[in-house]
Amino acid sequence: MLSKLKRILQKADADYADIRYEIKKETFITLDGKELSNIGSTTTDGYVVRVLKNCGFTSVSFTKEDDAEKALKTAQENAVLLGNNIEKPIKLAEVPIIKDTFIPTLKEDPRKISIEEKLNLLMHYNNIPLAHKKIVMTNMGYSETTREKYFISSEGAEIHEVLITTGISGSIISKDGNLTQNVRVGAGGSDGFYTVRELDDKFEKRTKIAIDLLSAEPVKAGVYDCILNQSLAGVFAHEAFGHFSEADIVESLPAMRKKMQIGNKLGNNVLSIIDNATILNQLGFYKYDDEGVAVREVKLLTNGVLTGRLHSRRTAHEFGEPISGHCVAEDYRFAPIIRMGTIYIEPQDKTLEQLMEELGDGLYILNAKGGQTSGENFTFGAQYGFIVKNGKKEKMVRDINISGNLYQTLQDITAVGNDLKLSKTGGCGKGQTNIRSCHGAPHILMKNVVLGGV
Amino acid sequence: MEKLLNMARKVCDQAEIYYCEPTSSEVMFQKGELHDIESQFQSGMALRIIKDGKLGFSYTKNLIDREEFIQNALDSLKGGVQAPYDFPHTSELPTLKTYNEHINEVTSSSMVENCTRITEIFIKNTDAEIEIVAYKEVLNQRIINSQGTDVHSKIGSTGYWLSLVYPGGGAGISRVYEEKIPFSVSRNILDNLVKMYNDSSKVVTIPGGKMKILFMPGSMYTLLWRLHSGTSAKSIYEEISPIKKDIGTQIVSEAITFYNDPLDDEVPGARSFDDEGVPTKKMNIIEKGVLKNFFYDINYAQKLSKQSTGHGYRASMWGGDTITMKPTPRLAHPRIAPGEKSFEELVAMMDKGIILDGVMGAHSGNIPNGDYSVGVSPGLYVEKGEIVGRVKDVMVAGNVYDTLKKVVAIENKLHTCWGGRMPAILCDSISVSSK
Numbered sequence: 001m002l003s004k005l006k007r008i009l010q011k012a013d014a015d016y017a018d019i020r021y022e023i024k025k026e027t028f029i030t031l032d033g034k035e036l037s038n039i040g041s042t043t044t045d046g047y048v049v050r051v052l053k054n055c056g057f058t059s060v061s062f063t064k065e066d067d068a069e070k071a072l073k074t075a076q077e078n079a080v081l082l083g084n085n086i087e088k089p090i091k092l093a094e095v096p097i098i099k100d101t102f103i104p105t106l107k108e109d110p111r112k113i114s115i116e117e118k119l120n121l122l123m124h125y126n127n128i129p130l131a132h133k134k135i136v137m138t139n140m141g142y143s144e145t146t147r148e149k150y151f152i153s154s155e156g157a158e159i160h161e162v163l164i165t166t167g168i169s170g171s172i173i174s175k176d177g178n179l180t181q182n183v184r185v186g187a188g189g190s191d192g193f194y195t196v197r198e199l200d201d202k203f204e205k206r207t208k209i210a211i212d213l214l215s216a217e218p219v220k221a222g223v224y225d226c227i228l229n230q231s232l233a234g235v236f237a238h239e240a241f242g243h244f245s246e247a248d249i250v251e252s253l254p255a256m257r258k259k260m261q262i263g264n265k266l267g268n269n270v271l272s273i274i275d276n277a278t279i280l281n282q283l284g285f286y287k288y289d290d291e292g293v294a295v296r297e298v299k300l301l302t303n304g305v306l307t308g309r310l311h312s313r314r315t316a317h318e319f320g321e322p323i324s325g326h327c328v329a330e331d332y333r334f335a336p337i338i339r340m341g342t343i344y345i346e347p348q349d350k351t352l353e354q355l356m357e358e359l360g361d362g363l364y365i366l367n368a369k370g371g372q373t374s375g376e377n378f379t380f381g382a383q384y385g386f387i388v389k390n391g392k393k394e395k396m397v398r399d400i401n402i403s404g405n406l407y408q409t410l411q412d413i414t415a416v417g418n419d420l421k422l423s424k425t426g427g428c429g430k431g432q433t434n435i436r437s438c439h440g441a442p443h444i445l446m447k448n449v450v451l452g453g454v
Numbered sequence: 455m456e457k458l459l460n461m462a463r464k465v466c467d468q469a470e471i472y473y474c475e476p477t478s479s480e481v482m483f484q485k486g487e488l489h490d491i492e493s494q495f496q497s498g499m500a501l502r503i504i505k506d507g508k509l510g511f512s513y514t515k516n517l518i519d520r521e522e523f524i525q526n527a528l529d530s531l532k533g534g535v536q537a538p539y540d541f542p543h544t545s546e547l548p549t550l551k552t553y554n555e556h557i558n559e560v561t562s563s564s565m566v567e568n569c570t571r572i573t574e575i576f577i578k579n580t581d582a583e584i585e586i587v588a589y590k591e592v593l594n595q596r597i598i599n600s601q602g603t604d605v606h607s608k609i610g611s612t613g614y615w616l617s618l619v620y621p622g623g624g625a626g627i628s629r630v631y632e633e634k635i636p637f638s639v640s641r642n643i644l645d646n647l648v649k650m651y652n653d654s655s656k657v658v659t660i661p662g663g664k665m666k667i668l669f670m671p672g673s674m675y676t677l678l679w680r681l682h683s684g685t686s687a688k689s690i691y692e693e694i695s696p697i698k699k700d701i702g703t704q705i706v707s708e709a710i711t712f713y714n715d716p717l718d719d720e721v722p723g724a725r726s727f728d729d730e731g732v733p734t735k736k737m738n739i740i741e742k743g744v745l746k747n748f749f750y751d752i753n754y755a756q757k758l759s760k761q762s763t764g765h766g767y768r769a770s771m772w773g774g775d776t777i778t779m780k781p782t783p784r785l786a787h788p789r790i791a792p793g794e795k796s797f798e799e800l801v802a803m804m805d806k807g808i809i810l811d812g813v814m815g816a817h818s819g820n821i822p823n824g825d826y827s828v829g830v831s832p833g834l835y836v837e838k839g840e841i842v843g844r845v846k847d848v849m850v851a852g853n854v855y856d857t858l859k860k861v862v863a864i865e866n867k868l869h870t871c872w873g874g875r876m877p878a879i880l881c882d883s884i885s886v887s888s889k
Binding site: 032043044045061082178222223369377403405453 | 496
């Protein structure tokens with residue numbers, strides 16, 4: 001395959017060119033309630049070429065090998081057009097030229113497990129919630145995605161990397177009268193099928209939450225001090241802060257870029273945030289990004305001070321900052337963009353009990369339910385929460401959506417727990433989906449949080 | 455494709471091939487400067503087979519080995535997905551004008567030129583961080599099945615996404631304009647956007663409480679997703695729709711007529727058949743506040759002993775490659791009927807309230823129940839009929855069925871927006887929380 005790609009790339013008339021060919025194999029099973037609605041395995045593939053010419057840098061994705069020349073020609077024409085219309089020439093940061101093959105070591109290779117066994121396991125988990133009268137529906141899925149990537153650049157890089165992501169995820173829907181509630185459940189990872197085994201306990205717990213939510217009260221809109229559990233704090237790290245550590249986003253927002261200078265004090269002293277996709281056995285793990293750069297750990301925020309940023313080769317040069325290996329594509333349809341790998345808030349020394357005591361009166365809110373950012377503003381949902389009085393957990397509340405301002409919130413995180421947990425399911429949609437998006441945190445205490453209520 | 459179909463029908467009772475070939479190019483401007491140009495030449499096909507009442511499915515980007523492709527579908531039969539239905543026999547369809555040769559005049563160069571013109575106007579008249587995307591897409595689709603259906607369509611569209619972002623805030627005034635032929639955005643439209651941006655540049659602080667909200671087309675998907683969930687045959691079958699027993703009942707204000715109009719070929723994207731080859735039609739979901747119809751694909755229609763209404767589409771909430779998805783019920787061309795007021799008249803009707811020009815977090819919250827709780831992105835604050843600035847750290851929350859009972863007035867025209875074509879809708883007494 002690599003030699004075929006070399007032949008295609010030889011025809012490029014450019015200062016730099018690369019090509020990625022990718023075979024994507026997916027196995028999927030979907031259950032809607034007791035019904036099996038989807039099952040199968042399938043393979044798709046395609047190419048992406050990128051060209052730097054006349055100081056312009058563009059990409060074309062294509063499906064058919066016969067389209068390779070047309071794709072290169074289009075990319076070159078577009079690069080020239082781009083170069084003619086920009087003031088500052090695009091350059092790529094220098095990187096070590098890598099020739100390597102990376103095949104992950106798996107504990108139980110999911111590809112060797114029969115689809116019957118996968119279906120039985122999914123049905124087993126699915127039956128846990130469905131055994132309860134108040135659970136009216138589940139949407140449960142098994143997914144297994146293998147990205148087999150081949151990357152060649154005109155600088156001499158030759159990389160073959162395989163990434164296999166396994167996951168079970170879905171939602172449990174409870175109903176009482178006209179009120180429906182839903183709770184998400186899921187697990188998975190990058191290093192084998194074992195990551196979706198032994199989830200009975202998790203399904204039992206989530207089922208109970210879905211049922212309990214039917215008698216929980218909607219939270220009253222207002223401003224609260226909150227403790228966020230690990231999943232929710234991880235989403236904060238990803239949504240509110242993480243996206244602005246991505247150089248391509250900050251680059252498009254000049255006022256934000258000014259505030260997000262390396263060395264600027266942005267957050268409370270207790271707050272340190274790291275992206276580290278090199279941690280083995282985590283969902284977010286990978287070795288090389290989709291422009292052939294080895295990923296490395298980046299300390300993004302250290303004791304409240306901005307210390308690093310996530311880059312592509314283009315932005316690393318543009319910012320004059322070190323390359324980080326975070327330019328990743330969803331699949332063969334896309335040119336890579338800057339993505340987080342495994343982003344997490346570094347743990348400190350407080351136990352959850354100490355945080356509760358420090359909170360006094362407020363809310364303890366748990367588990368993420370989608371989030372979004374728009375510049376310095378963010379919003380995300382929590383699946384459920386508890387009212388806390390005098391440091392004691394009281395009744396359950398539902399319909400929790402919070403909103404805030406990044407800079408203010410970074411200051412308002414006043415205490416960080418000692419119980420770091422990393423997520424086992426991903427899914428970040430920044431134009432493309434990243435199923436390996438992994439985040440985590442310990443429990444954190446956040447002051448002055450706006451809640452929307454219903 | 456015919457050869458593949460012939461091979462497939464020899465090993466199963468029914469077969470269907472869906473072919474899709476999108477070609478697109480996109481020009482992106484950031485900070486008032488050309489930033490990137492991207493192109494795609496994609497194609498692929500999906501195979502559905504029915505054998506002994508069971509469904510098999512496979513898809514591919516490159517049809518290298520027909521036998522393997524069919525074998526993949528046969529293998530998936532083992533899973534036992536029930537399919538006690540037939541693929542449709544569609545013979546006659548209305549002719550829609552979905553493709554105009556002139557779209558070929560849209561080139562990367564012409565898109566760069568048009569974006570440059572818009573950028574210059576914005577730079578001259580605002581302090582905004584300007585983002586503009588121009589695009590062109592041509593989509594070829596064909597569906598053939600063993601019942602004799604052979605339908606195809608070619609759809610061309612070109613458009614602009616314009617955004618004037620308040621410095622530092624990330625939120626901004628954003629609009630989409632789309633046509634079937636080359637066009638440029640009129641000076642009048644650009645001037646109105648500039649005025650709206652400048653009028654709202656000042657940040658104002660407001661107390662929370664109940665107030666009027668003007669849902670702009672750009673934030674309407676918040677309500678649309680919830681209506682979609684409530685009226686989809688899937689939710690009806692799964693018994694999670696709060697309005698599943700309400701056909702014939704008044705569920706929202708009589709000012710609201712919510713319908714699907716796939717045959718409207720004045721705008722890009724019209725379809726005479728859905729992704730299963732079933733003919734489409736204009737259909738009211740809610741007529742003058744009364745719930746009239748749910749929408750069905752073949753699969754859920756069969757489960758509920760109904761007929762498909764031509765709403766089987768291969769799509770998800772978050773996009774994805776269409777060939778990889780099986781059809782599910784979807785409103786691909788939703789509209790809310792226009793009312794009688796101009797945008798200016800709607801604003802003049804607001805003593806105090808927020809123009810919800812965009813939102814964050816529409817996907818969070820309890821969608822099946824109709825609940826929403828979204829951050830404003832941006833929210834323009836109105837006092838005594840005038841925009842006085844914009845609010846930050848503010849959330850707007852409610853339940854779609856309750857919100858649409860409080861309609862005060864509806865704009866007299868539809869705008870292309872994410873998910874459909876919508877007017878602005880003014881509602882009263884909506885919950886707003888603020889710091």
